Amino acid sequence: MGGTTAMTTTPVAGTPAQPYPDIYVPSREPMRAGEIRVTVLGSGNPPPTRAQASGSVLVEVGNPERDMFIFDVGSGCLANFMCLGLPINSLDKVFLSHLHADHTADLITLFGSFRKAGRQGPLHVWGGNGSEPRYGSKVAIDAIAAACAWDTESTRGYTSNEAAEMRGTEFDASITSVVYEANGVTITAFPVIHNLHGAVGYRVDFAGLSMVFSGDTHPCWPLVRAAEGTDLLIHECFPSADLLAALTGDRIERFETITATHTVPKTAGKVFSLAKPRMAGLWHTFLVPPVVAPILEQVGTAFDGPVVQTQDLTVFNITKEAVVARQAEAVPQAMAIPGEPTFEPTYDQRPAPPSWWAEALIPDEATFSRTVGARSPRR
Numbered sequence: 001m002g003g004t005t006a007m008t009t010t011p012v013a014g015t016p017a018q019p020y021p022d023i024y025v026p027s028r029e030p031m032r033a034g035e036i037r038v039t040v041l042g043s044g045n046p047p048p049t050r051a052q053a054s055g056s057v058l059v060e061v062g063n064p065e066r067d068m069f070i071f072d073v074g075s076g077c078l079a080n081f082m083c084l085g086l087p088i089n090s091l092d093k094v095f096l097s098h099l100h101a102d103h104t105a106d107l108i109t110l111f112g113s114f115r116k117a118g119r120q121g122p123l124h125v126w127g128g129n130g131s132e133p134r135y136g137s138k139v140a141i142d143a144i145a146a147a148c149a150w151d152t153e154s155t156r157g158y159t160s161n162e163a164a165e166m167r168g169t170e171f172d173a174s175i176t177s178v179v180y181e182a183n184g185v186t187i188t189a190f191p192v193i194h195n196l197h198g199a200v201g202y203r204v205d206f207a208g209l210s211m212v213f214s215g216d217t218h219p220c221w222p223l224v225r226a227a228e229g230t231d232l233l234i235h236e237c238f239p240s241a242d243l244l245a246a247l248t249g250d251r252i253e254r255f256e257t258i259t260a261t262h263t264v265p266k267t268a269g270k271v272f273s274l275a276k277p278r279m280a281g282l283w284h285t286f287l288v289p290p291v292v293a294p295i296l297e298q299v300g301t302a303f304d305g306p307v308v309q310t311q312d313l314t315v316f317n318i319t320k321e322a323v324v325a326r327q328a329e330a331v332p333q334a335m336a337i338p339g340e341p342t343f344e345p346t347y348d349q350r351p352a353p354p355s356w357w358a359e360a361l362i363p364d365e366a367t368f369s370r371t372v373g374a375r376s377p378r379r
Contacts, residue, residue, distance in 0.1 A: 001287055002051060006314050006325040009296075010306035013279045014322030024315045024328040026085045034207045035062045036318040038232060039084065039328065040310045041070070042077035045286050046102040052312055053077045054102040055284055057213050057234060060086075061206045065183045069093045071202055071213045073106040078114070080312055083331040087339020088119045093180070095187065096127035097215025098199035099140050108144055112151040115163040118338025120345045122165035126180065128173025128189065128198040135198060141168035157350030162343075173198045176222060190226040192217035195261050201226065209318050212277070216284065218260075219267045224274045231318045233277035234310065236284035238262040239291045240298065247290055265295045269302030279306045279316065279323040287311055 001007060004023050021029065031037060037060040044052025054074025058081065061067050068090050070081075081091065091110065097103055111123050127137025145152075145166040152164045171179050173191055180187035186205045193199070194216045201214045203226045212227040214235040227233045239247070241255035241264075262284075263271070272280045280303065282295065292309055299307055306323075308314060313328040 001289060001292060001311060004327050004329075006308050006327055007292060007311060008306065008308040008325055010279075011308075011325045012322055013306045013324075016317075016322040016324060017319065020317060020324050020326065022326065024326045026083075026328065026331075031060055031062050031066055032317075032319070033062045034209075034319070036060070036204065036206055036209050036211055036231075036316075037062075038211055038234070038316040038318065039080075040234075040281075040283065040312060040314045041080040042072070042074040043283055043285065043287070043311050043314070044074075044102075045284065046100070048074070048076040048102075052287060053080055054105065055097075055216075056080075056103075056106070057283070058084075059204050059211065061185055061204075063183050063185065063206065066090065067093070067183055067185055069095060069180075069185075069187065069204065070110075071095045072097050072103040072215070073110055074102045075105040078106045078109050080330070082334045082336065083313075084328065085331065085334060085337060087337050088114050088117055089121065089339035089341055092119065092121050092123055094123065094125045095179075095189075095202055096125065096137055097192075097201060097213070098194060098196075099127070099135075099137065100195075100216065103216070104140070107141075108148060111144065111166050112148045114336075115159045116155060117336035119163050120160045120338070120341045121162050121343065122167050123163075124167050124169070126169045126171065126189075128191075128200045129170050130173075131197045135196065136170050137198070138168045138170040141166060153351060156348045158347075160345030161348055162345055173200050176226060188226065190222045191220075192223055193220045193261075194218065203227070203230065208320065211316075211318060212275075214263075214283075216262060219263055219271050224271060227271075227275035227277060229276060231278045231323055232281060232316055233272065233275055233279075234281040234283045235268050235271060236263055237265055237268045237282040237295065237299070238284070239286060239295060240264040240266070243291060243294055244286075247288070265298035266301055269299040272299070272303035272305060272307070277305070279308065279325065281308045281310045281314070281316065281325075283310050285309065
């Protein structure tokens with residue numbers, strides 16, 4: 001845990017056509033044509049820690065456009081994205097599994113802060129509806145955009161007008177349906193059982209390959225049907241209530257309430273045995289040394305295929321020949337890479353400064369000429 005190899009007894013399923021280095025070094029390993037690369041940006045729980053960001057999974061595909069998609073944007077996940085050295089302009093397609101804060105908190109960062117770092121186009125966000133409009137994704141997305149009004153207005157003139165747009169697409173979360181199809185990539189949403197109506201999982205298909213992301217869910221048949229025969233199934237896995245109680249000394253009843261809306265290891269193993277993925281990944285797990293081995297043992301009572309206990313920056317490369325699990329080399333202080341824009345952005349003029357700034361400002365050479373002009377300070 002926290003090391004340079006993936007937590008698994010079977011890091012390779014199949015025989016790769018070309019060897020992969022033991023550690024994924026982003027700047028040295030470009031995306032291969034026709035493959036899918038999946039990186040866990042956040043493997044953790046509602047409160048992020050230095051070891052684990054909250055829930056998020058990044059999917060890159062080897063098409064000519066080099067499309068990428070992010071599934072959930074929990075707290076801290078975008079710091080992990082930054083260390084991969086990927087172009088910010090390409091991170092413009094977000095798919096939300098549900099609206100819990102630990103799956104959405106970094107959306108404001110992606111919309112606002114990444115615009116300042118070079119994102120030039122609109123941010124597109126997909127999510128399920130709710131049992132009534134106020135619980136749906138569209139209301140949440142519009143509210144986040146509204147909360148960023150000061151941020152958006154303050155950056156006019158040096159960020160593009162298009163980057164100030166967040167476009168939400170809400171779909172029926174009660175049925176399995178295709179919600180995205182472009183450039184050879186198909187993304188299908190399917191309903192899952194978690195707390196309220198509106199939670200979904202997703203399947204990504206590209207070039208005869210596929211991966212499935214469960215989001216948060218109790219075991220359910222729509223997920224099994226969507227994941228049958230997939231190359232990689234990343235499924236949430238909470239430690240069982242008895243294991244958490246033994247670890248913390250707290251009452252088992254407290255943890256039974258939490259695990260009732262999630263999936264415990266033995267049941268995750270049952271889901272894997274029904275879906276039969278080439279490789280299975282456990283996600284959304286509270287990782288401390290005493291829980292890792294018991295979780296894998298409990299999963300193994302029902303599933304004997306390759307299983308990876310994901311942590312932040314676990315990377316999967318999916319090809320027709322193999323599925324390979326590794327850890328990425330993190331760059332702690334990475335510069336933002338805007339990437340190439342796919343259109344000609346437009347820019348508004350900067351807003352006029354408030355009149356009181358002229359009296360309050362202590363000018364330097366730049367602001368003296370640009371903002372208030374040559375004016376002696378008041379004595």
